[in-house]
Amino acid sequence: MKTALTLAARGLGQVAPNPAVGCVIVREDGEGPRIVGRGWTQPGGRPHAETEALGRARELAKGATAYVSLEPCSHRGKTGPCAEALLDAGIARVVGAVADPNPEVAGRGFAMLQEKGVEVVENVCAAEARHLNAGFFLAMSENRPLVTLKIASSLDGRTATHDGHSQWITGERARARGHLLRATHDAIMVGSATAIVDDPELTCRLPGLGARSPIRIVADGRLRLPLTSKLVRDAMKVPLWLLTLPGGDANRRKAFEECGAVLIDVEPGEDGVMSMRNALAALSEIGVTRLLVEGGARLAASLMRDRLVDRIEWFQAPKLIGGDGYPAIAGLGVKHLDGAPVFELRDVVQLGEDSLARYARGV
Structure with a gap:
């Protein structure tokens, strides 16, 4: 077996x-x-x-x-x-x-x-x-995919310096392991701010695994992503899905679609912001069972607050950036420790000077 x-x-x-x-x-x-x-x-x-x-x-x-x-x-x-x-x-x-x-x-x-x-x-x-097969089981029981949050940070949980410099916090072996994560998930998602600031490709660039690049997803309620971004420019080659609020600018929606992007309308929550629970349900209906989330801090916090993160792959470099750096996860509004999300450590992998701590959702 x-x-x-x-x-x-x-x-x-x-x-x-x-x-x-x-x-x-x-x-x-x-x-x-x-x-x-x-x-x-x-x-x-x-x-x-x-x-x-x-x-x-x-x-x-x-x-x-x-x-x-x-x-x-x-x-x-x-x-x-x-x-x-x-x-x-x-x-x-x-x-x-x-x-x-x-x-x-x-x-x-x-x-x-x-x-x-x-x-x-x-x-x-x-x-x-x-x-x-946790993703398949969750699709059947909760109508959502497995959510794996991938973080690359300093020892004190910072992903960039105070002026936004972030390349490269971790070394080559850690980055290669991150690309392997992409190859084992159906889709990879980032927030619109991350997509705008970093202008990532979100593909798997390990030798021989280029064909295993996941579907790229941007949570972009207001369609702020530039049409000139790398994600949009190669949307005809590697699938790009945009999670957005209904009723956006018709011309902008058409422009994205003409570039090859697929727009998925997600109903907002009571606060008028895109509901991550609704977003995951929409992705599950389309057939996504394993979702890798790579940033940013607000998207991670939104998923955490709704208890929608199942696993964390936390890469840490032996560096300290300090409190003026950008945090890996934005504010969760936790007032008491018994209200904090709990994760169980499954194992730790050494990757050169960096380490990878792997967590699964606890009680």
Whole structure:
């Protein structure tokens, strides 16, 4: 199952709105167990992991065990049910990590297999499987994507000096790891101020992974982004979505659309400002399951206040900028410590002189 989960991770950022699934087919013979087929969900969500693994195992799948990181699907969509494919191949035993939260499956895949005499074992490495596909589970339970907040700061949590100088706070290895994060998310989002000041490309520029650049999203309620920005200039090549308030200037909206940008209207909250909860719901409806947020401080604070950040990837350089620098997160309005957002440290990675602390949402 650990191998199946490792294979599944290859699909992260490439398979939305589908989950990233891995499948390993193991056959017992005179020399002991051996893997005869491996598969993972392919870009675009098809073919599924089970189909890929069965295609590699061929006739050796008969009587074998399939280890699958998510319950095999039981409904007929663009392709036939994976549970049916496993039955047709003669699989004798299926070991599943976790049940599929999709209401169209939700235990039916396991039941279909058991009804036909296949031995089914559930909940093997279930926690790891849920963590891997947290975006898919959140889409089903909360109608929003997984939100990962990426921060690159000094030791005292500053992202730039008082006059706005920020390149480069972290070193080359940390920046490369940040690009890898982009490759494993469906979309990357920044606020309009960050997009205007930094004029970023928001692409994955690791060798060989250029094709895995995520959808670029700018939260821009008033459409302030310059039409001359890098994001707009290459919108025909790498998708650009603008989250904006309804009823903006018609000519400006048309200009963005003619440049290749997609405008998504987001209803405001009670304060008249774009609601991040509504924004995430809109992205989930389109099929985004994993969203990386890279700035700025006000956007991060807005998501934090609404308890919408699930993970934090915090890169820190061994530097101090001081209180007159720009903070990584704007004011949260926390009056008492018991009202502060809580995150649990999962691990720390050393990247040259810099460090990466990885957090997940706590209680």
